[in-house]
Amino acid sequence: MSRLPAVKVLVTRPKLKAVHLAEELAEAGAKPIIVPLLTFHTRIDDGNAKLCQEGERFDWLFFSSTNGVEHFHALLSAYSSLEAWSHCHIAAVGQKTAEEIERLFGREADLVPDDYTADALAATFAQAHDSASRILLIQGNLSRPALANGLKRNGFVFEKMVVYDTVEEISEQELLNDVLKKEQPEVLTFTSPSSIEAFLAFIDDAELEQKQLDKLCLVIGPTTEEAAKRHGFRNILLPAQYTADAMIDILVHFYEQRTGE
Structure with a gap:
């Protein structure tokens, strides 16, 4: 049984690490969308x-x-x-x-x-x-x-x-804007302050950027949480353990609370 509704989740991790998180999200029932914003x-x-x-x-x-x-x-x-x-x-x-x-x-x-x-x-x-x-x-x-x-x-x-x-993966800027406009993911995931900064820098429309700040922002670690707050995100989820698996667990809990399950 799916643990998550078919919610669209933007995965911004670098390509190799994004795949694992996307697979876990899909297994839980979500619809992951990979747009890697950074590389190392x-x-x-x-x-x-x-x-x-x-x-x-x-x-x-x-x-x-x-x-x-x-x-x-x-x-x-x-x-x-x-x-x-x-x-x-x-x-x-x-x-x-x-x-x-x-x-x-x-x-x-x-x-x-x-x-x-x-x-x-x-x-x-x-x-x-x-x-x-x-x-x-x-x-x-x-x-x-x-x-x-x-x-x-x-x-x-x-x-x-x-x-x-x-x-920053500048080559992904066009894809990011296209995804935000057409796919309209409900959940944004970030695993570093740098990924948040790249995300906002890549958005080419001020109104589109403002819309993102009201979306559910799922982060790893207190420094990423602080960056999300600093940049104006209003709905932030931070798991107790700073791992990708814990991110999925807290997302599941969030939607269970919303549906009263």
């Missing part, structure tokens, strides 16, 4: 090539997203080896990031906080480790400063490594 490019430059060969300088690797894991792994494959970094402990924000570490690195993360936020990771780490720890913070070019700020507040010195760049 591994940052290949001399600085990253050099840093990949300096694993001995670090005790800990900190990851705040699956993207960071994937692109760091790609850089190590190009310029170094997993073995050269095998002595490092690994900290991760969220279970999905930890699962990606296990998949690509063949080992479990050493530290995953119960609360899937950067602040929680920094606080949990500070409780058990001293400031002598040599940390490499692995990020994207648009990563939020929460984890870096949390480490600073707790007296840790670290280096940053930007392993990927977030790029």
Whole structure:
């Protein structure tokens, strides 16, 4: 039995990740529409090539997203080896990031906080480790400063490594406007502040943009929720767990409440 009505749901995740979410939505009874607004490019430059060969300088690797894991792994494959970094402990924000570490690195993360936020990771780490720890913070070019700020507040010195760049999928702008005008999805999904910013930037009509702000806006994580509020969305759903599966669960609950089931 379908868990959702045949509601149209806009999926804005990058192509590879959009497929999984769309399949789950369709299985639950919704009608997903994929319009990927962002893509990610591994940052290949001399600085990253050099840093990949300096694993001995670090005790800990900190990851705040699956993207960071994937692109760091790609850089190590190009310029170094997993073995050269095998002595490092690994900290991760969220279970999905930890699962990606296990998949690509063949080992479990050493530290995953119960609360899937950067602040929680920094606080949990500070409780058990001293400031002598040599940390490499692995990020994207648009990563939020929460984890870096949390480490600073707790007296840790670290280096940053930007392993990927977030790029808007300009080629999808025409498709997005066409979908919004003709398909008129009832639910919008966003998994990062960047996806919200790209969504609004791509809309070519002010009246059309205003109409979107009243739609159900389904987000992952507090930073994406804050971005949605900041940009004027009025009906926002945030799951307790910051995963795609939890997004679907809270959407199901929302429609059950509406229908009184």
